[in-house]
Amino acid sequence: MPEELTRVVLDESQIPTHWYNLLVDFPEPLPPHLHPGTKEPVGPDDLAPLFPVGLIAQEVSDERFIEIPERVREIYKTWRPSPLVRARNLEKVLGTPARIYYKYEGSSPVGSHKPNTAVAQAYYNHLDGVKKVTTETGAGQWGSSLAMACAMFDMTCEVWQVAASYESKPYRRMMIETYGSTIHSSPSELTESGRQMREQFPGTTGSLGMAVSEAVEAAATDPEARYALGSVLNHVMLHQTVIGEEVLKQLAIFGETQADVVFGCAGGGSNLAGLTFPLLRENLDGNTTSRLVAVEPEACPSLTKGTYEYDHGDVAGLTPLMKMYTLGRDFVPDPIHAGGLRYHAMSPMVSHAVHLGLMEALAIGQDEAFEAGVIFARAEGLIPAPESTHAIAGAVREAKRLAETGEEKSILIGLSGNGVLDLPAYADHLAGQGN
């Protein structure tokens, strides 16, 4: 009796065998990334000093489905397929006729969706014989995921973490070290750009843009090392599509022909892309009519308030120019708790989908997001990551609307991670309510 199901976890044989490449199905082609110097489309040679060949090929692939290497699938199996859960308690609390589902990526070892691409990126670097990967991290979700993946391939990872987070959020740093990788507070004395920034901005607490510059420089100046990015780029979106592919199978087991409305949080865009791109394919193929909603924080509203134009992915302008919704690479968002959503721009692929009207965007304020997170935690037990609470808040709005109209629609939430290491943010929220 499908209507009595609460949680569907697929058999491991049903882990997707292929990633889905939306690039092929866009009604209009994605504008190419441009070389920061020549302003010409970047080619494989431009990217070779930074990325392994496997990932460079995926960045511009014209294959619709790309096979997931056996070794990557083997590692996925230690936590995938991830569960799709019917939020029955939440439905009751909200008094809604809607059927609410959440796809939970927080049961990965580090507690979020990030390992889906970290494992793939470590694998392709490993194939090229790379022994060291550099990256930046803000709050630390991405850095810890890459450190985990590197440990599995007998590689190490060198992480530059924004100084403010390095000091105030030591748990992710300890996680990275437990996996055997190294981590530095950024800006550091270890790179030319780090030293420059320390001189230029004495006492700075760092920024993601500065950390990118350090990690890129470290990889570019070390022939043994490569650089890795946890979001924004096409190949990262690609790797995350295992989320949505699983959802399609799981919804069918629940007896749903589609998710009528889908809410995913969007910072760089990878969680949202992973969840929605396979569903968007079904829309484009005429099989479904799912509304796909990117939820971003009001404090960093690239999709709802930004402009769609070529911009750099980092503050210093070292990365290629990418066509995307951006608030300007100098934009510094308020220090909200959802650190994973504090990015000045949005993945080119997600931006393109919104620009073409294939996807909607919605901005939600921090208070409303945490309020939804607390309702969710008390109803379902899971404490969502601050990023994910934005998707939940979108779903709560819709569920309440449906309670008024009486429509029995299905709502899907992308629960990108758990908030166990973000509990101080919840404490702040609860204290603020008491005022």
Place this chain on the structure above:
Amino acid sequence: MPEELTRVVLDESQIPTHWYNLLVDFPEPLPPHLHPGTKEPVGPDDLAPLFPVGLIAQEVSDERFIEIPERVREIYKTWRPSPLVRARNLEKVLGTPARIYYKYEGSSPVGSHKPNTAVAQAYYNHLDGVKKVTTETGAGQWGSSLAMACAMFDMTCEVWQVAASYESKPYRRMMIETYGSTIHSSPSELTESGRQMREQFPGTTGSLGMAVSEAVEAAATDPEARYALGSVLNHVMLHQTVIGEEVLKQLAIFGETQADVVFGCAGGGSNLAGLTFPLLRENLDGNTTSRLVAVEPEACPSLTKGTYEYDHGDVAGLTPLMKMYTLGRDFVPDPIHAGGLRYHAMSPMVSHAVHLGLMEALAIGQDEAFEAGVIFARAEGLIPAPESTHAIAGAVREAKRLAETGEEKSILIGLSGNGVLDLPAYADHLAGQGN
């Protein structure tokens, strides 16, 4: 092809329908709990001020299988069945012919096995119309589990947390408050016993025994409230047997006729009991010959160095006398990181099983445990709770032994929780190694 499986997660329809009650199958009956005053066996009336009728009945039940209430199973479904994973990467790292499996309870909302009994206890209190439950907690795993369960039944929980942990480990406290419950540092000014202890031991940082006294007093003096305990008692062991019941089904899917050697960590005993009691039933029924090993810390070796005698469950001597392996109720273990294993005694049922020779016991030091934890984290991705690293260390010893003898045995590890909120303990361990 069963030999290629990595992770088996049962369909939710295969969540056990019944808890297994080992009391019925002990070759010799379990010595009864005794009233602390009369030294006569305690009866239901003695326990009624503290526990709901459903749990009192389970404490001395003579039913072999006790049906899990539908509402409890519904909530279990939000995270159960939990995965059984073949630790293929760990096997490679250890170079062992052994097949190593781990049953992972860390994917519950709070990250450990504790919610298995917290949800059941909240349910039976809810049935009796109870609106408030009191309890003590050390590091906070149990307190946060009960707070989560209470939120789901529209109840609240009042938690007394050992002062040292309350100050030094704020995350669990924040978790409890996020679930809408209240938490106090113990000893507090809120109870008679708390005030006495503050007077008697000025500046004390508290102890679990003191916190028990406060929580028991608060329940005993409030007709609206009941008390809940997260381990030790028979009904708690009972609720945890969902772990082992699932394991039996999962091992069969892997093509294993039995787990040859099983390692579980043991503090109060509930995780170990939950994992092993159903396997012990199969041993007693002559179906299997699994070696069942309780792993305890060298710093708190109740099973390996304690005596088997009647003792109180708390320092103040307010609880019934229970026949168990004990280091004496005044025993204060070193402040090791595995807070969940710092209990002066051992569950009467686990003690009885060890006393009858149905189970073995092994003590492992903290360094060896963390070393195994780091090996596991780097191989499998998951960072185990410090408690669980003891079980892993036992398994690593056995796997290395089998590497020498060449025996292809199967090893099962009870991975009772993840160590995400225990990362400072890993940091201490890694720093210590650097010395």
